[in-house]
Amino acid sequence: MSKPLLDRFLSRAVRQGRLGIVFADGSASTYGTAAEGFxxxxxxxxxxxxxRDIILDPRLGAAEAFIDGRLLxxxxxxxxxVSLLRMNDRWERGDNNLRPSALKRLVNRASFAAEQINNRVGSKKNVAHHYDIGNDLYALMLDPEHWQYSCAYWGEGVTTLGEAQGAKLQHIAKKLHLSPGQEVLDIGCGWGGMAIHLAQRHNVHVTGITLSEEQATLARSRVREAGVADRVTILLEDYRDTAASGRKFDRIVSVGMFEHVGRAQFETFFEATARMLAEDGVMLLHTIGRFGSPGTTDAFTRKYIFPGGYIPALSETVAASEKFRxxxxxxxxxxxxYAHTIRAWYANCMEHRExxxxxxxxxxxRMWTFYLAGAATVFEHGSMGNYQIQYVRSRRALPITRDYLLKG
Structure with missing residues (x-):
């Protein structure tokens, strides 16, 4: 019974491009029509x-079959x-071919809601699941200069991953509108790339906080090697504890961390950052964002990649932040x-396969490359993008035009 159901599913899901399948019984089927670029x-x-596994949940079912070597x-x-399937399921067009079955959607929603309670212990455990798997993997995948595991900035003339990540750091620095000697908090500082950049280029003092022990250890080493240990401090600390300490910062930056906060903690995050931000301070939040309305995190991502994570809609983010002035x-x-960035990471992983x-x-x-393929294509054809949201507490904290972003 599963084979006819899959046949109907793929006949709808693959219209342009071609997908051939040889089934376990030796029979074969082809779906779609050859098309340029597909x-x-x-x-x-x-x-x-x-x-059957694919019909129940196309993304998780196909992923696990691929990971286990049952889908070759x-x-x-x-x-x-994944590109073929996504190109036939574009968000802008309103396609919705890759949804799990109704029963699976109910189960996914229930388990998703339970996982969103990210207290301090849960948050550290969830971060460790992804970031404490070893720095050696990230050394093979990321750009070796900046160690940035977040969306790069591919401006005109930028061709390499390292250039794009450096451009991202400078783009964010402009939005922070920095002055020498300011105190900056980097929430979710990763391996210290942002903190090092700001200290070297803008002569500010940076406190970087992370929940990943692997990241903190390497970040401290990189800070020392960069010669900015007098201006950068890396702490293994939860942002809620930083806020409870009563410290104030002239600038706050958070890149690629908000996705791990969990929807239930959005207001907690903004209450904490508002409390830590100086009256004339500036905050820059860089996060993956969901186009359209709020949703849930798919089962594959929750199980294998980012447990407890959630990609916010812009409406959710702004609604939570506006409660704290x-x-x-x-x-x-x-x-x-981000699509360009992740394809560069994928190419690095393929190069270093062995x-x-x-x-x-x-x-x-197989699990890791499936994750990267899904991530790249959801930014190309699905419902994901990145938001950079600049926040102030005082309307006079920044120049009244955006011309300052064009300088330098």
């Missing part, structure tokens, strides 16, 4: 349960496979920058 992919299923890509690669002084939507397998195993490599 991939052509051939799969082989090794057992008869794969169609005979022609093409996982980026091509934070003025959204500037909002920029980065629509395709090294990553030696660090972990084949299953991990």
């Amino acid at each position: 991939p052509e992919i051939v799969l082989r299923f090794t057992d008869s349960a794969v169609p 890509i005979v022609e093409g690669d996982v980026m091509g496979l 934070l003025i959204a002084s500037d909002v920029e939507t980065l629509r395709l920058h 090294k990553i397998i030696a660090l972990y195993d084949e299953k991990f490599f």
